[in-house]
Amino acid sequence: MSFLRRKPAAAAAETVAEPVVPAGPVVGKGRPTPKRRDAQGGHRGPVAPPPRTQKEAVQRSKAQGKTMTKDERRAAAAERREKMMRGDDAYVLPRDRGEVRAYVRDVVDTRRNLAGILLPVAVIAxxxxxxxxxxxxxxxxxxxLIAILAAVADGIVFGRQLGxxxxxxxxxxxxxxxxxxGRALGFYAFNRACLPRRWRVPRPRLERSATVG
Known part of the structure; x- marks a missing residue:
């Protein structure tokens, strides 16, 4: 008789344990919406510092390029080139880094250099x-030959003054x-002076008539 008394209780427990299935379709995600700070938890963290060297910038761009689309890589390359043309030390060639080289470029760009005739002379030759x-x-x-000697002499004198x-x-x-x-800076200035202004990298920051302190 005791066994017969427990059976209804056990059946009731099984009935309560069964999940309730809604009759209609489930509306929504079926779970509470997470908070914004919890949803962004995987993206939080310190921002990476800018690259300190050209090699580091290249390595970082290659790592990012693996996850970028073709258009994104093209936009990133254009952005890097623009920063290089502006003279950003993190993106220019190693020979162009530093305040001294930037100052030399400004002096060359604001001066009429005889070295600028070497390229036309080569074409004429x-x-x-x-x-x-x-x-x-x-x-x-x-x-x-006279034009070449004049350009070289002007470059030597200018290099000493620049030093x-x-x-x-x-x-x-x-x-x-x-x-x-003086020799290193003179050679650097001479190489830049040989190129037309529109071909110089980084691009000139000052007009030809400007004054450099």
Whole structure:
């Protein structure tokens, strides 16, 4: 008889334990909406500092490029180039880093340099070789040689003046680790002066008539 008394209680317990299934369709996600700070928990954390060297910037861009689409990679490359053209030390070539090199570029860009005639002279020299004229063949190379010597002499004098100006403005140099000696700066300035303004990288920050302190 005792067994018969427990049976209704056990059946009632089983009935209560059964999940209640709604008759209609379930509306919503079926779970509470998480808080915003909990949903963003996986994205929280310190922001990575900007790259300190060109190598670090390249490595970071490669790592990011693996998860980027083609358009995103193209936009990132355009952004890096724009920062390089502006003279951002984190994106320029190693030879262009530092306050001293930026100052040298400003001085070169605001000056009329005879080194700028070397590229046109090279083009003219090629054309002269194609002209079958005895007078041009005789005097053409002489004129081009004079132009080249004048450009080199101007570069040497300018390099010495530039070295003195840099020593006065930056007596302790900068933290780029690049040489601030007159020869190194003169060679750097000469290479930049040989190119037309629109071809220079980073692009000129000052107009030709500007004054550099």
């Amino acid at each position: 090629f054309v002269v070789l194609l002209i079958p004229s005895a007078i041009i063949q005789l005097y053409g190379p002489l004129v081009m 003195r100006r840099v020593r006065e403005k930056f007596p302790k140099g900068d933290n780029s680790g690049l040489s601030t000696k």
